[in-house]
Amino acid sequence: MQASIHSDFMKRALELAALGSGYVAPNPLVGCVIVRHGKIIGEGYHALYGGPHAEVNAIASVENPEFLRESTLYVTLEPCAHYGKTPPCANLIIQKGIPRVVIGCRDPFSEVNGKGIEQLMKNGVEVILDVLKEECLWLNRRFFTFHEKHRPYVVLKWAQSADGFMDVSRDNNVQGSFMISDPDTQVQVHRWRAEEAAILIGKNTLFNDNPSLTVRRVEGKNPLRVVLSAEAIDIGNLQLSNDEAPTVVVNNHDDYTVGSVYYWSCGDVHNPKNVLNRLHREGVLSVLIEGGAHVLQSFIDAGLWDEARIISGSIELHSGLKAPSIEQDFSHEERSATDVIRYYFNPL
Numbered sequence: 001m002q003a004s005i006h007s008d009f010m011k012r013a014l015e016l017a018a019l020g021s022g023y024v025a026p027n028p029l030v031g032c033v034i035v036r037h038g039k040i041i042g043e044g045y046h047a048l049y050g051g052p053h054a055e056v057n058a059i060a061s062v063e064n065p066e067f068l069r070e071s072t073l074y075v076t077l078e079p080c081a082h083y084g085k086t087p088p089c090a091n092l093i094i095q096k097g098i099p100r101v102v103i104g105c106r107d108p109f110s111e112v113n114g115k116g117i118e119q120l121m122k123n124g125v126e127v128i129l130d131v132l133k134e135e136c137l138w139l140n141r142r143f144f145t146f147h148e149k150h151r152p153y154v155v156l157k158w159a160q161s162a163d164g165f166m167d168v169s170r171d172n173n174v175q176g177s178f179m180i181s182d183p184d185t186q187v188q189v190h191r192w193r194a195e196e197a198a199i200l201i202g203k204n205t206l207f208n209d210n211p212s213l214t215v216r217r218v219e220g221k222n223p224l225r226v227v228l229s230a231e232a233i234d235i236g237n238l239q240l241s242n243d244e245a246p247t248v249v250v251n252n253h254d255d256y257t258v259g260s261v262y263y264w265s266c267g268d269v270h271n272p273k274n275v276l277n278r279l280h281r282e283g284v285l286s287v288l289i290e291g292g293a294h295v296l297q298s299f300i301d302a303g304l305w306d307e308a309r310i311i312s313g314s315i316e317l318h319s320g321l322k323a324p325s326i327e328q329d330f331s332h333e334e335r336s337a338t339d340v341i342r343y344y345f346n347p348l
Contacts, residue, residue, distance in 0.1 A: 005038070006074070006102055006128065006131045007131060007132055009033050009035055009040070009072075009074045009102070010033075010074050010076070010102065010104055010131045010132045010135075010136075011132065011135075012031075012033050012040070012043070012074075013031035013032055013033045013054075013074045013075060013076050013104070014031055014076055014104070014132065014135055014136065014139060015031065016031030016032070016033070016043055016044070016045040016054070017029040017030050017031030017045050017046070017054065017076045017139055018031070018139065019031075019045050019047070020045050020046050020047050020048075021194075021195050022194045022195050022196075022220050022221045023047060023048050023049065023221055024046050024047070024048065024049050025049065025142070025197040025285040025286065026049070026143075026146065026197070026283045026284075026285040027046060027049050027143075028046070028077055028107070028140045028143040029045075029046065029076070029139055029140055029143070030045065030046045030053060030054040030055075030075065030076055030077045031043075031044075031045040031046075031054055031075070031076050032044045032045065032054035032055050032057070032058035032073065032074065032075045032076075033058065033073075033074040033075075034058050034059065034061075034062055034068070034071050034072070034073050034074070034098075035071060035072045035073075035074065036067050036070050036071040036072075037070070041062050041063070041067055041071065042058045042059060042060075042061040042062035042071075043057075043058055043061055044056065044057025044058030044059070044060070044061055045057065053079075053080065053089050054075060054076075054089075055073065055075055055079055055089040055092060055093060056089065056092060058073070059073075059092065059093075059096060065096065068096045068097060068098050069096075069097040069098070069099065070099075071098055071099075071100075072098075072099075072100040072101070072102060073093060073098050073100070073101045073102070074101075074102045074131075075101065075102070075103055075104065076103075076104040076105070076136045076139065076140075077103070077104060077105060077106075077107050077136065077140065078103050078105070078106050078107040078112060078113075078114075078116045078117055079093060079101070079103075079116040079120070080107070080112050080116055081112055081115040081116040081118075081119050082112065082115070088116075088119075089116070090115075090116040090119045090120055091119075093120060093125065094119070094120065094123045094125065098125065099124075099125065099126060100125065100126040100127075100128070101120055101125055101126070101127050101128070102127075102128045102131050103117065103127065103128065103129050103130070103131070104130070104131055104132055104133060104135070104136030105129075105130060105133045105136040105137050105140075106129075108143075108144055108147045108148050109143075109147055117129070141153060141306070142196075142197075142285050142286040143285065145286075145306060146280065146285050146286075150277075150280055151273075151276040151277065151279075151280045151304070152197070152198070152276055152279050152280055152284045152285060152286050152287045153285065153286040153287070153306050154276070154286070154287055154289065154299060154304060154305040154306050154307075155192070155196060155286065155287070155288045155289065155305075155306065155307045155308070155309065156289050156296055156299060156300070156305050156307070156308040156309070156324075157189065157192065157288055157289065157290055157308070157309045157310075157311075158290070158291060158293075158296055158310060158311070158323060158324065159180040159181045159185075159310075159311040159312075159313060160180065160310065160311070160312055160313070160323035161180055161312075161313055161315050161316055161317040161320075162312060162313060162314055162315060162316050163316045163317060163318065164322060164323050165317040165318075165319065165320040165321060165322060165323060166180070166291075166292075166293055166320075166321055166322070166323040166324075167208075167292070167293075167320050167321035168317060168320045168321075169319060169320050169321070180311070180313040180315060181311045181313055181339050182313070182336055182337060182338045182339050184336045184337065184339075185311055185336055185339045185341065186217065187217045187218060188341070189311075190215050190216055190217040190218045190220070191218050191220070192288060192309070193213070193214075193215050193220070193222075193223055193288060194215045194218060194219075194220025194221060194223075195220075195286075195288075196223050196286045196287060196288040197223060197224060197284050197285045197286045197287065198223050198224040198225070198226050198279065198284045198286070198287040198288070199213045199223045199224070199225055199226065199287070199288045199289075199290060200226040200227075200228065200275075200287050200288070200289045200290070200295070201213070201226070201227055201228070201289075201290050201291050201292070201295070202227070202228050202229075202291065202292050202294065202295040203227060203228065203229040203233060204292050204294075205290070205291045205292045205295075206227050206229075206233075206235070206238065206240065207238075208292075210238050210239055211239065211240075211290075212239040212240070212242075212244065213225045213239075213240065213245070213290070214244050214245055222244060222245035223245065223288065224245065224246050224247075224248060224284065225240050225245050225246065225247045225248070226247075226248045226249075226250060226279070226287070227240065227247070227248070227249050227250070228250050228269045228275065228295060229249055229250075229251055229269065230251060230252045230269050230270070231251060231252070231253075232249060232251040232253050232254070232256075232263050233249060233251075234258075235247070235249070235261060240261075241259070241260070241261060242260075243260050246260070246262065247260065247261045247262070248261070248262045248263070248264055249261060249262070249263050249264070250264050250265075250266050250269055250275055250278060250279075251263055251264070251265055251266075251269060252265065252266070252267065252268060252269055253265055264278055264282065265278075266278040270298065271302075272298050272299045272302045272304045273302065273304060276304060289305075292321070293321050293322065293323060293324055296324040297324040297325070300324055300325070300326055303346065303348050305346050306345070306346050307343065307344065307345055307346070308326055308343070308344040308345075308346075309341060309342075309343055309344075310323075310326075310330075310341070310342045310344070311339055311340070311341050312339065312340045312341075312342070313338060313339055314338040314339070326344055328344060329344075330342040330343060330344050331343045331344060331345050
């Protein structure tokens, strides 16, 4: 089969995989397509953590199981070869007699890495590797970062005025959130929240803004809400004390639970590496850091970030809290009626 045909079917598998965004962490996003005589006869994706994998769903969708023995299975990530919450997908492929498997990229997870491919080949399955490899790697950049760098994937986000301030002055105990971005951009921010496993702020942002840190303007799962505070603060009647999503206070002291709020010690909340180490230990695949300026800058200075999304509004504040600074060129930008969103990527 021509390489271009392989790419076309893998593109479809990538589209399917993306449908699981926000629902499968800490598992990877995986899509699967089954093709017989050049036509798709089955599709599936990993839709929910703990649920059936993409290959299982795709195989189950094929009306005539006998067709599987004449088919090619396309999957964005190497089929698993171990027993976890579900049986190994490599075993199922072999049992169903599927003769050919086209794989987007290897799985870096130690329980899989190469073992699924090896098992398929040992049982006579033809395996074709690295079709749309870069696209497949990008789709699961959070999963790969978690397993290869042993930390969550870090996305920084903030909004700033046209003259580079991200908040008004709080000298006179001014409280309440100050909106810089327009309504369309705010919808985009809620999409970003739905894509990540956790959202993180500092103590000052908590008390100044009293945010809910939930997904409200789009459909999606609420992320884990994380607050950094050296002291194990009582969040009392603040919005993060509700049960709309789990809340964690990462602090310098002990681990315990009060009601629906968890307290996790990391040794030193001012050290971003310590914070990420604790989140990694708890299985947090990715984190969206929304503020404030000191917290954001600390991750930038430590080089512990992967993406930054900076929203520049049209208003000017002339004074207030200066926005963080990233000393590199942006990758690309998007424009709305009043805002510009610039995207940065950390090459480290």
